[in-house]
Amino acid sequence: VLKRCRATLTRLQAPDYTDVSIELLGAESQFGALRHSDPSREVVAKIAVRHSDSRAVALFLKEATGLGLATPPGLSGFAGARPKPSPVMALFSYVTPKDQVQVRLRDDVGELDYAPAIGQLTVAADSVQPPNTPPAPRTVEVPLIELAWARSGDKGDIANIGVMARAPELMPWIWAAMTSEHLLRVFGHFLEGDVADRIERFYLPGSAAMNILLHGALGGGGTSSLRNDPQAKGYAQLLLAAPVAVDADLLALLRGENDVSH
Structure with missing residues (x-):
């Protein structure tokens, strides 16, 4: 579909789409490099494009209608009539010095x-x-959800993730695990452009918690994004599913297991 649309745009000497988003919901496309390779029995395909001319979007929607006629068996749709191009509503914020405002x-x-x-x-x-x-004679990898609670949301194009340890003793291990490298493994497929300075971590003393900011992680964020999760509501769950290392004896102790020597 996109190949045909782009060929038509080229013939019309029109620019290419400025953004294309293809997500397969049910195939763990949100998990990026950490997705499981198990075959899926049911998926939802979400395809969206962005262009400065609504006619180019209408062309894509017209071509996409053919998916229902010339694709593998088992395809169904639930959108009713053919969708129409919709404008992108975006917020542009700036700071003005107070002394320049009457x-x-x-x-x-x-x-x-x-x-x-x-x-x-x-x-x-x-x-x-x-x-x-602290020194640990033995470590084990477990999903972060065994060590912490987490919740996420958005601020513009920034994903904001709060992580709180289930026990204060676990916080050093959680902080040590939440490196830029680890966060890139979990969220790298969402980040756009140079990601070197797009990840920030903040420790919250006294609460056994931390905050994570992922800049440029929402494709514009809010109504200006083409993504399925433009407000990062599911990012905490992605992070909680990723494995991290922890002191095996400490984990067993907090779980209430009697024998922590093996």
């Missing part, structure tokens, strides 16, 4: 010019790092 208050009495106080820069407190992982 504020005027108005009520039934009259008008009053108001000059807001200019805030002073504060000195950031020194960051606190979690303690290093």
